[in-house]
Amino acid sequence: MFSAQSLVALALAAFQASQVAAHGGVISYSIDGQTYEGFKAYNTPVGQTSIQREWDSYNPLTNPTDPALPCNANGASLGSGQQSATVPAGATVIAQWNDWPHAIGPVMVYMANCNGPCTSADTSSLEWFKIDEAGLLSGDYATGEWAQGKLIDDGSTWTSTIPSSLAPGEYMLRHELLAIHTSDQPQFYPECAQLILTGSGSAQPSGSYLVKFPGAYQASDPGVTIDVYATPDATNYTIPGPAVWQG
Ligand SMILES: *[C@@H]1O[C@H](CO)[C@@H](O)[C@H](O)[C@H]1NC(C)=O
Numbered sequence: 538m539f540s541a542q543s544l545v546a547l548a549l550a551a552f553q554a555s556q557v558a559a560h561g562g563v564i565s566y567s568i569d570g571q572t573y574e575g576f577k578a579y580n581t582p583v584g585q586t587s588i589q590r591e592w593d594s595y596n597p598l599t600n601p602t603d604p605a606l607p608c609n610a611n612g613a614s615l616g617s618g619q620q621s622a623t624v625p626a627g628a629t630v631i632a633q634w635n636d637w638p639h640a641i642g643p644v645m646v647y648m649a650n651c652n653g654p655c656t657s658a659d660t661s662s663l664e665w666f667k668i669d670e671a672g673l674l675s676g677d678y679a680t681g682e683w684a685q686g687k688l689i690d691d692g693s694t695w696t697s698t699i700p701s702s703l704a705p706g707e708y709m710l711r712h713e714l715l716a717i718h719t720s721d722q723p724q725f726y727p728e729c730a731q732l733i734l735t736g737s738g739s740a741q742p743s744g745s746y747l748v749k750f751p752g753a754y755q756a757s758d759p760g761v762t763i764d765v766y767a768t769p770d771a772t773n774y775t776i777p778g779p780a781v782w783q784g
């Protein structure tokens with residue numbers, strides 16, 4: 538027989554399981570072969586150590602002007618638990634999501650120079666540049682392969698390369714999935730991690746590549762406002778945000 542207390546505990550566990558069953562976020566990184574565990578969403582930040590900034594749930598942000606757009610809600614530094622990964626320019630970054638459920642939409646990866654320690658950076662004032670993007674890879678809206686479908690096929694991972702000419706310094710790294718499988722609103726899923734970049738490069742993106750979050754996207758952007766079910770045979774998709782900076 539169940540006590541009232543254990544029934545409450547069971548109900549709570551079921552609620553938490555249903556909360557984390559849908560949607561998602563980056564749960565770990567592999568950079569040049571070294572694994573870095575992400576922040577554990579749904580848990581208190583107290584006592585956590587990670588290169589990732591805090592983010593609290595698998596739920597999407599649905600407004601391109603949401604103040605949490607830089608690094609998700611709440612995006613805070615972990616303070617004494619906040620770490621940064623020291624990696625060379627040109628490093629390969631593999632981001633690992635939970636069991637990502639949505640196959641329609643682009644993948645975008647950004648960086649921003651913290652101009653000092655990322656641990657104390659206010660992410661809303663950072664100037665971001667895109668280092669990687671992929672949208673509709675082949676076929677049409679309804680039956681084609683989207684970047685997020687490829688991400689699922691690759692075990693919920695996405696592989697990018699940090700431009701090898703990028704100048705050393707402290708950088709925020711931002712992975713973002715824009716899920717567009719619902720016709721009523723876009724779903725943004727950003728997470729950030731801190732890097733200390735080494736190398737002998739000296740390149741920095743010029744102003745035309747730099748954006749702020751929020752600010753980089755408008756609700757009216759074709760890639761944001763899109764209803765893929767309205768024109769299922771269409772084959773064009775414009776990824777929102779700035780052009781990719783190649784270094
Ligand atoms: C696809 O192309 C049409 C016609 O040029 C354009 O109106 C629309 O905005 C494009 N859609 C996307 C998502 O880029």
Ligand SMILES: [Cu+2]
Binds near residue numbers: 561
């Ligand atoms: Cu979802």
